[in-house]
Amino acid sequence: MAFVNFQNVTYKYPLTKTPVLKNINLQVNEGEFIAVMGPNGAGKSTLCYALAGFVPHFFKGEISGEIEVDGKKSSESTLDEWVLNVGLAFQNPFNQISGAKYTVFEEIAFGLENIGVPRNEMKDRVDEAMALTGIRDLADRSPYSLSGGQQQRVALTSILVMRPRLLVLDEPTSQMDPIGTREVFGVVRKMAEEGMTVVMVEHKVEWIAHFADRVIALNEGQVLMEGKPNEVLTADLLPEKGFGISRYTSVARQAQQQGLWKQKQLPVTLFEAAEGFTSKGGGGSN
Amino acid sequence: MPERLSFHIKRDSALHHLNPLTKLLLVLTLILTAFLAPFYWTPHILAVLFIPLLSMLGKVGREYFSTAIRLILPAATFLFAMQAFFQPVGEEIIFEFYFLDITRESFLFAFSNAMRIVVMVSAFTIFLLTTHPSELMSDLTRRGLPGQFAYVIISTLQILPQMQAKAQTIISAQRSRGLETEGGFFKRAGALVPLIGPLVFGSLVEVEERAIAIEARGFTSKHVKTSLHEIPDTSTDKLLRWFLTALILASIGLRIWLS
Numbered sequence: 101m102a103f104v105n106f107q108n109v110t111y112k113y114p115l116t117k118t119p120v121l122k123n124i125n126l127q128v129n130e131g132e133f134i135a136v137m138g139p140n141g142a143g144k145s146t147l148c149y150a151l152a153g154f155v156p157h158f159f160k161g162e163i164s165g166e167i168e169v170d171g172k173k174s175s176e177s178t179l180d181e182w183v184l185n186v187g188l189a190f191q192n193p194f195n196q197i198s199g200a201k202y203t204v205f206e207e208i209a210f211g212l213e214n215i216g217v218p219r220n221e222m223k224d225r226v227d228e229a230m231a232l233t234g235i236r237d238l239a240d241r242s243p244y245s246l247s248g249g250q251q252q253r254v255a256l257t258s259i260l261v262m263r264p265r266l267l268v269l270d271e272p273t274s275q276m277d278p279i280g281t282r283e284v285f286g287v288v289r290k291m292a293e294e295g296m297t298v299v300m301v302e303h304k305v306e307w308i309a310h311f312a313d314r315v316i317a318l319n320e321g322q323v324l325m326e327g328k329p330n331e332v333l334t335a336d337l338l339p340e341k342g343f344g345i346s347r348y349t350s351v352a353r354q355a356q357q358q359g360l361w362k363q364k365q366l367p368v369t370l371f372e373a374a375e376g377f378t379s380k381g382g383g384g385s386n
Numbered sequence: 387m388p389e390r391l392s393f394h395i396k397r398d399s400a401l402h403h404l405n406p407l408t409k410l411l412l413v414l415t416l417i418l419t420a421f422l423a424p425f426y427w428t429p430h431i432l433a434v435l436f437i438p439l440l441s442m443l444g445k446v447g448r449e450y451f452s453t454a455i456r457l458i459l460p461a462a463t464f465l466f467a468m469q470a471f472f473q474p475v476g477e478e479i480i481f482e483f484y485f486l487d488i489t490r491e492s493f494l495f496a497f498s499n500a501m502r503i504v505v506m507v508s509a510f511t512i513f514l515l516t517t518h519p520s521e522l523m524s525d526l527t528r529r530g531l532p533g534q535f536a537y538v539i540i541s542t543l544q545i546l547p548q549m550q551a552k553a554q555t556i557i558s559a560q561r562s563r564g565l566e567t568e569g570g571f572f573k574r575a576g577a578l579v580p581l582i583g584p585l586v587f588g589s590l591v592e593v594e595e596r597a598i599a600i601e602a603r604g605f606t607s608k609h610v611k612t613s614l615h616e617i618p619d620t621s622t623d624k625l626l627r628w629f630l631t632a633l634i635l636a637s638i639g640l641r642i643w644l645s
């Protein structure tokens with residue numbers, strides 16, 4: 101039985117006329133790192149909220165079907181119990197700052213205070229989490245004085261420190277530079293290796309191709325495609341439906357039409373593109 | 387953006403090691419004594435002797451004196467002048483300036499009132515300088531103040547400067563689109579209207595997201611909360627609180643008895 105299990109989940113916000121999630125079926129295994137992508141308004145954030153229990157417990161609205169995480173049904177659980185298992189960090193880091201704390205260290209400890217972790221253990225866990233995400237040097241700063249990218253790291257750390265079984269991240273690198281993005285993907289990959297299950301909404305296809313185990317393409321509230329990163333990210337369907345795709349894929353597709361790309365599989369990353377164009381039996385040599 | 391949003395100064399002093407509630411009670415005692423004690427010189431002695439000593443005990447003397455000179459003294463002087471000139475009591479005129487005059491009674495009355503205000507504001511200043519806001523809130527929550535209530539107070543204190551900064555951003559944005567935000571009163575009041583939308587609507591979305599964010603971090607969890615900072619509460623604290631309570635009762639008692 102999969103760790104995360106969506107069965108025919110259909111959901112409508114109180115104010116929307118049509119469903120935002122339509123008949124979603126989704127299975128994620130324990131320790132798997134899944135990337136979710138899709139155009140604006142596809143329902144990615146709503147999917148995250150559904151995983152984290154906020155849909156429907158916080159937003160209300162109409163839901164049908166069944167959401168299960170770790171064998172427990174969302175419909176039979178309460179939000180305050182659910183969040184102990186499922187951690188959520190979302191896009192806007194500024195609104196994730198609790199506003200009740202004066203330093204980054206205290207901010208990260210906030211969740212542990214709420215769930216009654218003893219003081220000594222709390223300090224160790226905060227230290228460890230900050231080291232993991234590389235923000236130790238920010239410990240004494242005010243969370244409000246940080247850049248957007250730094251705040252996003254703090255938001256991620258504040259959730260990681262709670263050690264959820266399922267980690268849900270909604271565009272966690274949107275304000276980060278390439279170095280920050282790479283580090284976050286690295287941390288997430290590491291957590292997955294250690295058994296944490298991860299669902300991450302992202303647009304940065306090259307990093308997805310490099311790090312994720314599986315990709316889900318969401319469109320108009322439905323799963324359009326799912327599968328291995330390179331299969332999904334190079335599918336002809338994606339650009340037709342308005343998904344952002346890798347420029348290397350676009351270039352190689354053009355080249356393919358001119359007979360210049362001779363590999364079976366289109367590339368996603370620069371490395372794959374370079375390999376494909378130069379390797380023997382393929383490439384653009386003529 | 388402001389790096390430091392609280393007055394608190396981290397030092398290692400006897401005052402810093404007191405429990406926040408004890409300090410709060412000390413503030414209350416000082417204020418009540420200054421206002422209620424039936425001896426004329428009480429507020430003066432408290433203001434010029436006790437308060438400075440207290441600030442030095444808390445190792446925040448420098449910070450306290452700078453606040454006192456920049457803020458408290460000017461405010462008290464203004465208050466003193468207003469009351470001295472406009473209090474219609476007494477006969478014996480000791481100072482005249484055109485149509486304004488000060489009598490002996492109004493002078494004494496205004497002087498002790500100004501001193502009372504100095505004691506009140508100074509006591510709070512020293513309290514804020516030596517008490518960490520999160521510590522205060524954790525302590526009060528531990529003693530039964532609802533967590534939500536504490537959160538609202540402390541997050542408001544923090545978020546106000548952020549709101550201000552945001553309003554400023556919106557104003558600049560609207561101005562760059564040709565909006566008048568300077569000039570006469572009506573012009574400026576009218577110019578506020580287009581700011582309300584982004585500020586209020588933005589805040590509603592923000593409030594929703596912030597609610598989600600703190601909920602995701604177990605804010606409404608039924609576990610008993612713990613606190614990162616150890617909050618001191620020694621037998622000295624308990625003794626001191628009994629003593630302060632007795633002092634408060636004594637000044638109220640004396641006041642009633644002597645009047």
Ligand SMILES: Nc1ncnc2c1ncn2[C@@H]1O[C@H](COP(=O)(O)OP(=O)(O)O)[C@@H](O)[C@H]1O
Nearest residue numbers: 113115116120139140141142143144145146147
């Ligand atoms: N709180 C809400 N109330 C009503 N409708 C919403 C709410 N949040 C999102 N929606 C709508 O649901 C749809 C999907 O939104 P969302 O899940 O945020 O998409 P994405 O994250 O993929 O951009 C959009 O049409 C959006 O307008």
Ligand SMILES: [Mg+2]
Nearest residue numbers: 144145146270
């Ligand atoms: Mg979204």
